[in-house]
Amino acid sequence: MTSSLRRYLPILDWGRSYDSAALTSDLVAAVIVTIMLIPQSLAYALLAGLPPEAGIYASIAPILLYAIFGTSRALAVGPVAVVSLLTASAIGEVAEQGTAGYAVAALTLAGLSGAFLLALGVFRLGFLANFLSHPVIAGFITASGILIATSQVKHLLGIEAGGHTLIEMVHGILSHLGEISWITVAIGGGATAFLFWVRKGLKPLLLRMGASPLLADIGAKAGPVAAVVVTTLVVWLLDLGAAGVAIVGEVPQSLPPLTMPGLSPEHLRQLALPAVLISIIGFVESISVAQTLAAKKRQRIDPDQELIGLGAANLGAAFTGGYPVTGGFSRSVVNFDAGAETPAAGAFTAAGLAIAAVALTPLVYYLPNATLAATIVVAVLSLVDFGILKRTWTYSRGDFAAVAATILLTLALGVEIGVASGVVLSIALHLFKTSRPHVAEVGLVPGTHHFRNINRHDVTTDPSVVTLRIDESLYFVNARFLEDLILARAAETEELRHVVLMCSAVNEIDFSALESLEETNRRLGDMGIELHLSEVKGPVMDRLKTCHFLQDLTGRVFLSQYDAWRALARAEAERGAAAE
Amino acid sequence: MTSSLRRYLPILDWGRSYDSAALTSDLVAAVIVTIMLIPQSLAYALLAGLPPEAGIYASIAPILLYAIFGTSRALAVGPVAVVSLLTASAIGEVAEQGTAGYAVAALTLAGLSGAFLLALGVFRLGFLANFLSHPVIAGFITASGILIATSQVKHLLGIEAGGHTLIEMVHGILSHLGEISWITVAIGGGATAFLFWVRKGLKPLLLRMGASPLLADIGAKAGPVAAVVVTTLVVWLLDLGAAGVAIVGEVPQSLPPLTMPGLSPEHLRQLALPAVLISIIGFVESISVAQTLAAKKRQRIDPDQELIGLGAANLGAAFTGGYPVTGGFSRSVVNFDAGAETPAAGAFTAAGLAIAAVALTPLVYYLPNATLAATIVVAVLSLVDFGILKRTWTYSRGDFAAVAATILLTLALGVEIGVASGVVLSIALHLFKTSRPHVAEVGLVPGTHHFRNINRHDVTTDPSVVTLRIDESLYFVNARFLEDLILARAAETEELRHVVLMCSAVNEIDFSALESLEETNRRLGDMGIELHLSEVKGPVMDRLKTCHFLQDLTGRVFLSQYDAWRALARAEAERGAAAE
Structure with missing residues (x-):
């Protein structure tokens, strides 16, 4: 009291x-x-x-x-x-x-x-x-x-x-x-x-x-x-x-x-x-x-x-x-x-x-x-x-x-419309920025357990496995973007059999993003491609366990990206390395 | 054509x-x-x-x-x-x-x-x-x-x-x-x-x-x-x-x-x-x-x-x-x-x-x-x-x-108001979720170069140095939250001399967040505390270089959190370890 x-x-x-x-x-x-x-x-x-x-x-x-x-x-x-x-x-x-x-x-x-x-x-x-x-x-x-x-x-x-x-x-x-x-x-x-x-x-x-x-x-x-x-x-x-x-x-x-x-x-x-x-x-x-x-x-x-x-x-x-x-x-x-x-x-x-x-x-x-x-x-x-x-x-x-915009609209249309437009615009710009998250296709840095962007580093890849690292939380504004991106990538390579989403930077997956992942899983399934996740954070994983997604997932959830690589591509990669 | x-x-x-x-x-x-x-x-x-x-x-x-x-x-x-x-x-x-x-x-x-x-x-x-x-x-x-x-x-x-x-x-x-x-x-x-x-x-x-x-x-x-x-x-x-x-x-x-x-x-x-x-x-x-x-x-x-x-x-x-x-x-x-x-x-x-x-x-x-x-x-x-x-x-x-809300409002007030309210509510909920980002106070895991949450792990700390790991991009909705949090933490400990922000998960710092950081830097300065950054991502650093923030920063920018620890707290930590 x-x-x-x-x-x-x-x-x-x-x-x-x-x-x-x-x-x-x-x-x-x-x-x-x-x-x-x-x-x-x-x-x-x-x-x-x-x-x-x-x-x-x-x-x-x-x-x-x-x-x-x-x-x-x-x-x-x-x-x-x-x-x-x-x-x-x-x-x-x-x-x-x-x-x-x-x-x-x-x-x-x-x-x-x-x-x-x-x-x-x-x-x-x-x-x-x-x-x-x-x-x-x-x-x-x-x-x-x-x-x-x-x-x-x-x-x-x-x-x-x-x-x-x-x-x-x-x-x-x-x-x-x-x-x-x-x-x-x-x-x-x-x-x-x-x-x-x-x-x-x-x-x-x-x-x-x-x-x-x-x-x-x-x-x-x-x-x-x-x-x-x-x-x-x-x-x-x-x-x-x-x-x-x-x-x-x-x-x-x-x-x-x-x-x-x-x-x-x-x-x-x-x-x-x-x-x-x-x-x-x-x-x-x-x-x-x-x-x-x-x-x-x-x-x-x-x-x-x-x-x-x-x-x-x-x-x-x-x-x-x-x-x-x-x-x-x-x-x-x-x-x-x-x-x-x-x-x-x-x-x-x-x-x-x-x-x-x-x-x-x-x-x-x-x-x-x-x-x-x-x-x-x-x-x-x-x-x-x-x-x-x-x-x-x-x-x-x-x-x-x-x-x-806030200055112009406040001067031209008055204080109330001006500040309201400024707020709406700020929020819209923020949503726009997060609507296209940075996604990098990564490969294994030879001799290490690290994975890096294939466009910036000399890394080992496997044509049957694509690993995408997502640098943003997944929520409704960017859910479809990711879905489109994955499906576009999947349509590119004929030999593709596995898509791995590396989720180390994903702090949240909301319901829209979950449904998008389910849809992606289904569509990749129709194309004969398995979807895997790696490095999913604890709280995100807890939430995924409350729904059917993990049961329906065509592929697996790997604790680390290296585990995923070993399980899916190691044989291929070793063959590739031996041929070099 | x-x-x-x-x-x-x-x-x-x-x-x-x-x-x-x-x-x-x-x-x-x-x-x-x-x-x-x-x-x-x-x-x-x-x-x-x-x-x-x-x-x-x-x-x-x-x-x-x-x-x-x-x-x-x-x-x-x-x-x-x-x-x-x-x-x-x-x-x-x-x-x-x-x-x-x-x-x-x-x-x-x-x-x-x-x-x-x-x-x-x-x-x-x-x-x-x-x-x-x-x-x-x-x-x-x-x-x-x-x-x-x-x-x-x-x-x-x-x-x-x-x-x-x-x-x-x-x-x-x-x-x-x-x-x-x-x-x-x-x-x-x-x-x-x-x-x-x-x-x-x-x-x-x-x-x-x-x-x-x-x-x-x-x-x-x-x-x-x-x-x-x-x-x-x-x-x-x-x-x-x-x-x-x-x-x-x-x-x-x-x-x-x-x-x-x-x-x-x-x-x-x-x-x-x-x-x-x-x-x-x-x-x-x-x-x-x-x-x-x-x-x-x-x-x-x-x-x-x-x-x-x-x-x-x-x-x-x-x-x-x-x-x-x-x-x-x-x-x-x-x-x-x-x-x-x-x-x-x-x-x-x-x-x-x-x-x-x-x-x-x-x-x-x-x-x-x-x-x-x-x-x-x-x-x-x-x-x-x-x-x-x-x-x-x-x-x-x-x-x-x-x-x-969308179902109830659509039924009660009609399709247009219903769907518009749903959109506004979704966006507001998202902003609310990101308005209080996860921030962990971290310490050094003994014998390694890793830093972990002090509440979950047995780590080495130093009363004169506080390191905060920020698990979200910084933008206007959460800028003030972080400012309040840092200042509240700074007011807690009398011996505090250094605050380090570990930015490994910060994908963006917008202008509002920048001004908040400047203000935080100024206020900590008034309290005799230095502000440091560590593990700032490349694009974020590029942007910070376009303004005065880095010149005005009372502390330094460290490439890795371990560098920051060595520079600011190593002596203290070693003394502490020897006494144990």
Whole structure:
């Protein structure tokens, strides 16, 4: 009981050794992360098409719940760019942005995603996330970065435009170009340029000025806060809101409210698939970050427990006015670098954000949307990595095809179709690769007991015996290939009397492959040729013994290939050797 | 040029050695097959919901075209039960049975299917059919047999009823039970009982009476013709058509007409997916039959050329009033047993059917639908094989799950969803099996150069070196599993300094697995542990050399595991051995 409680509540582990040193580290980290999270949360809510407070609310309860159920000591859970984009895309299908229905759909999506993650965790199905190959994830993240940056151009230009695919967005922007607000362009452009400089130039500058690496890093990370403060002051002082600059406006001064996700069957049906997609992509992002950070301190992450932690966090978001969340890369790294020792740092961050939600929201009234858009653009462009195309091209054309297709389809048809196609293509390419396994015809290396490929080595063969070494497990995708190959080989040589399949590399024979072997045995039998097996692995042999194949086999099963050779071809081979 | 012509026109091969002996054999086979095909073609048209002549037309041009392009010498192409059912299910979605639109949709479906098969053949993509595992095919055929038999119950009872799933059909039958025509039941029941007796009892009886096996076989196969003749006479003589027995009625006396498939984008879109499904299932059925028969004469079937042959046959059906066709099991076996030597037998059969279409159609005016239904029921019930459940259960639970799901889903949700789910499930089960590859921690067998599993053998180990032997290719589905496993193992032992991956069974490392290895290398590096590889296969090594992995590797690549052991642990091991 206790150990199962501990499995589901990692807090019981780290909680009992908590001391004042850890408390100090966690508090420092929490202050730094809180300051960074305020503009980030507002910005990602904007990206998801939700009111700004949704971003803050989505960072409070989820962080607390993850602190109780999660296994990572440094992961910071909350809104992230890619999940915000996926949220906008999914709920844009069921409700109009800005309506109450839109916000409720976001809660529903978070609730579904939480329930799904929780179920995966309880049933220990975390391995399902592995069906996303790295090239697909890389392609998807790159394309998402481009889509997200493009989606923010309208805020930087001060125009209205929509669309979920690249073409729709570009078309929307072009058709509203006449409405550009040049003051907004100046603010957005200025903030973007500033933030790029902060990212590239400030840290080296601070280091050259003698700052410690940690301080230089925090200085660079504080860039968005500076941009927020300066542009808010400018808009307030010059009353630019009246001049047409879109601003955040009134944000309720309140702790996260208790909210209820919409549960209409229609909504649930429409949002179920997007919720699954968001959950899996969020999980993959989160676990990558968590494992990277944990490895640095030789800590372990339990993927199934992580699912439970993220599931609880998303359920928390659903009932407290948030939207789907996951472990974010930038916030977690800041948390880790700032010295967070335990998940308590997350709890303190949540408290900091709660204070901000109650006390600081009036301060962001004049914050221009263009500044938030600038922070998003600068953050996501660092996700864009076309280098993956070159790296996969050099290494493997199949992987390249998966990346390229994922990028193109995500840009052209939207995030959901893009990532789904990438997954299907990866699996299809894998099946294709294993559908034509390497099969070598082997012969005896003279003077040894070894058998080698007859095309590469000088080996002894016998025209009445063909030995084929199969370098792959046999299953339905390659079963017929092998059958065709054996029968084709058998039709070639008139003197052939024995076919030996050398199974040293066959880890599995599934039912389809078994039926194919039975058919091969039958057909070779019709041709007057015996089929033999050699070097069959133990587990494979155990399974073959449960069925009739071994009784029906026209030939025998040999423990070693050399035994097979001695029994079937020795006389011939010796005669051949004597004649040489 | 000539050889590529020959590849696409197998008729050039067998045509030049054609002689009068082959001619005689082919003619005899054609007469027997023609007699059998007349009732069968009418029956399958009924099953597809099409007018009876469509079944005959679908047997004429397709047979001729297959004779030119196909590679099997005995395959008989035309309507078959499963494809007829799939046709009814697909075109039932787009048009009302009995309307002109329904027949046009059948032509469109044949045209799409023909084009798809042709494309697969030209691009040599025949291997795609392998994605259907044997258990899925077996489950699908069994469920289809039940569905087909159930769909004919209405004809045997003389009632109107519809539905594409088992529940719909049973519900339809039950709600029309009040309208039963008892004369129809008598005819249908009598024909069914007679045909079952013919199948089980007639052949042994004929053999006991001294008939030759061939004659006994032909006698048994002629059963349906006898049932047709007798029941037609009874209906005609007693004028049972007026008494409410549904009859075939007027069938146009004509050669196959020239027809044009519907090409509206809406139709094409709706029928594209069913056409793909019909093509693949038809191809799988056809190639199985063709290969079984070819093996008996040591002939070869070229799967890609078969696709071209079947594609041409379906295009032929589309333009001559037919519907989707494929190589049928029963007709091909009859053709083979009756002595067909070359595809010319098919051409003669086509001529026979053409004569029948022109001259004999008035004779089937009084043929009761119940008799045709009886021939279908008796034929398809032989396809039903629940034994596959038991066989797969004994051999492999994964394969059993695939069969059971395919049967249940086909019966409950219809043929298309059933077979699609079966395919997805088979692939998912395969991915799941390879997602947790067997990994053994190995140690040195004292006094040898061999390494064996430390849990099974008494081997020498060293606490500072862990060697893991990986028994599977590394790709995205299992990449993270291995990463987790290595890191978990590394976190266990404090003294650990070296991890060696023994790659003798790794046939491939894809890009995801490469990135996982890079990440593992980095994380182990953070823990102060070196990562080494041993026994990497040539092609895998070639690929690794194209990227940075080998430069970044903290450890080394050893040609043999023994080299690795000597370099990393020998001193330790010797010290250990001396102390013992």
